[in-house]
Amino acid sequence: METENSLFGKTAIVTGASSGIGRATAVTLAGAGAAVVIQARRRERLEQVAAEISVDGGKVLAVAGDAGVPADVDLLLERTLAWTAGGGKCDIVVVNAGRGLAGGVLGSDPSQWQDLYQVNVIGAACLMRRAGQVMVKRKSGDIVVIGSVVGRNISPFSGFYGSSKFAVGALAEALRREVCGHGVRVSLVMPGVVVSGFQAVAGYTEENFGTAVAQFGQLLEPQAIADGIQWLLTLPPHVNVSEIMIRPTGQPAP
DSSP states (O other), X not given: OOOTTOOTTOEEEEESTTSHHHHHHHHHHHHTTOEEEEEESOHHHHHHHHHHHHHTTOOEEEEEOOTTOHHHHHHHHHHHHHHSTTSOOOOEEEEOOOOOOOSOTTTXXXXXXXXXXXXXXXXXXXXHHHHHHHHHHHXXXXXXXXXXXXXXXXXXXXXXXXXXXXXXXXXXXXXXHHHGGGTEXXXXXXXXXXXSTHHHHHTOOIIIIIHHHGGGOSOBOHHHHHHHHHHHHTSOTTOOOOEEEEOOTTOOOO
């Protein structure tokens, strides 16, 4: 049943959809009626998410790939446009895939710097560009870019990672200025501390992270970010929430 919060008739791409914020967003948008195209490197986990969406009656296409590889980004758009009814349809793109890295300029592992920027910045920019090109032609669409509060307020725990989110936030605003006159909305979503597998992959431990955030109280689950994304997508077309921060209530900084 279509409601004011529904996305029936929309096609949405979500990258990094095998876990965390990406998974929660894909499931939420599918539950709101969107046909979702999900991408992640881990094929088995991606297919599990696709199966979950299908069982609940959603329409889903899983496209395994690396969001940091331009050729995989191109394939993702090609598969999406071919899959949609009548072809050429892409209404929503959630640029979510990314990775973290514990430490700042002095403390982070420099052997991981290039890989981090490849997916967090270069890959994100490639997807934003391709999505923007499609949506400008159609004179409508939503591009939602997942940044971070540490991309606005630097953190001593993740300074180098934060620099990549500074960059992606600048790209989101630059894109918004290019496409807004064509009816395309761009939104930057900046989560605070969200509990997921992100922390372990980034190298955060109880010593370098857990103790510091314990004072924040109840931390966010990925669903809180997915709900925020659904909300901004269902606003009237002439209303663009260009930036939103979603923090745990007890998180004073960053």
